[in-house]
Amino acid sequence: MNTPNKLTLLRVLLVPVFMIFMLYEWVPYSRLVGAVIFMLASLTDWLDGYLARKNHQVTNFGKIMDPLADKMLTTAALLCLTAEGTASPWISAIILTREFIVSGVRIAAAAEGNVIAASMWGKLKTVWQLISLIVALVFGAGVFVDVCLWLAALLTVVSGVDYVAKNAKYLSMK
Numbered sequence: 001m002n003t004p005n006k007l008t009l010l011r012v013l014l015v016p017v018f019m020i021f022m023l024y025e026w027v028p029y030s031r032l033v034g035a036v037i038f039m040l041a042s043l044t045d046w047l048d049g050y051l052a053r054k055n056h057q058v059t060n061f062g063k064i065m066d067p068l069a070d071k072m073l074t075t076a077a078l079l080c081l082t083a084e085g086t087a088s089p090w091i092s093a094i095i096l097t098r099e100f101i102v103s104g105v106r107i108a109a110a111a112e113g114n115v116i117a118a119s120m121w122g123k124l125k126t127v128w129q130l131i132s133l134i135v136a137l138v139f140g141a142g143v144f145v146d147v148c149l150w151l152a153a154l155l156t157v158v159s160g161v162d163y164v165a166k167n168a169k170y171l172s173m174k
Helices: 003-023 030-054 060-083 089-111 120-139 143-166
Strands: none
Touching: 003 030, 003 060, 030 060, 030 120, 060 089, 060 120, 089 143, 120 143
8 A cells, every 4th residue: 555545544544533532522622632633634635645646656546535535534524513513504514415426426437437536626625625624623613714614615516516517427317
């Protein structure tokens, strides 16, 4: 297993660790520790992609697991922020609905032997989601956080529509 794939798996393993710190205040500053873990996990997303491209180690495993690891991390943060009242359930529903739809398209493409790499809109969506979630984790509820999260939801919808439009051939009912 190459280093980029190991970093992707590390991100997956950090998800429950992040959630433990966010949901249980068993150590001082547990929320801050959770936010730092989330930031470190988010950095692995950039680093694994950079290393995979730089070292020509792009794999089908990475193309499939990297977006899933992102979804797991994002979902965990949304659940924690929604549970505490920082994120609107509508934002979580919008973001999670897009992720389920895109995953369905990816599965349909994989059934035909195709792997769909993330588009520029998808990458922009992921970066903004991670930034807005970090802002929410660090600052908690507030108008600025709401604006960041709603912008993330908007980019999520745009990237989802773009993704489905570009890959509609995999959704054929034939």
